[in-house]
Amino acid sequence: MTEKKGRVFSGARPTGRQHLGNYLGAIQNYVALQKEYDCVYCIVDIHALTTVETTRNLKGNTMEMALDWLAAGIDPKDSIMFVQSHVPQVMELHTMLSMVTPWGKLIELPTFKEKIKQQPKNINYGLVGYPVLMSADILLYKTDVVPVGVDQAPHIEFARETVRSFNYRYQTDVLIEPQMKITRIPKVIGTDGKQKMSKSLNNHIELASTPEETQKRVMTMKTDPQRLRRNDPGDPDVCNVYSLHKIFSGEEEVAMINSECRSAGIGCVDCKKRLAANMNVSLAGFRERRAEFARHENDVWDILHDGAARARTIAEQTMVEVRQAIGLP
């Protein structure tokens, strides 16, 4: 086996069945990173408790997400895949880190400010401490690299500062500063043609949908708003259907659609039918693998429990060092 470059950590809240945005923006990258790094992928169920909607059906949503991750190609023999709450050491480290975290810094983070606007009636303590728990997730596994989109960059910088504060306060070097790997996350637009694809906006296309459901969703997609009639020429550059063709269709077909849309040679209905067909071909293997995993849910829980056991070994070692560094009796 070739030498890996270090350890990667990434987590996502259990939001149930994943959509194309999750796949193209995150999961695909998780799969690719396995070649170069030792990867630790975590379904962060404790983080989900900060908002009321994501607290519902945690067990079911965890399973749905695990099925998608496995079917997409996360290899549990190679990577560690587990559920956050199965490694309680993360809560302990979170408390230790909170003692070196200035309150003022937490409430200034842009993501916190955004959250209090989104849920003014539920500004809970966990919401403020979210970046501390995220730091604990990362630092517990002595992570070298965290792949993130630019919006998460302040959190990684925060984790790095926390390492410096902790190591300075206790005159130690047990925690290591993670590097961030800014991944250019393509922003996948939803079926409304306007906003980021998201389950809460109901503008998403689930990876695990049936071919019929996929076609139905695709047929509802908004196209170039200027193209009102079949004979109007369209502009593929402003059409989300065309953006997805670039991902799911072959080069020749993409070129054909580009020119035929501009000359009104192809209508939006045909264009969408082609897209749905190509998506269904692309996702067929994924869906078969997912169905196979879904037939053996107990095996999937075993994978998650085995991942947690491996994660706990690393976590407990870090915590022994952390408790010692603090000087706990």
Ligand code: ADP
């Ligand atoms: P979380 O709160 O755990 O980040 P999300 O479901 O919002 O949960 O996102 C999970 C991952 O999928 C994140 O890495 C996010 O950037 C990515 N993602 C979600 N929606 C999209 C989208 N429409 N386009 C690109 N990436 C997306």
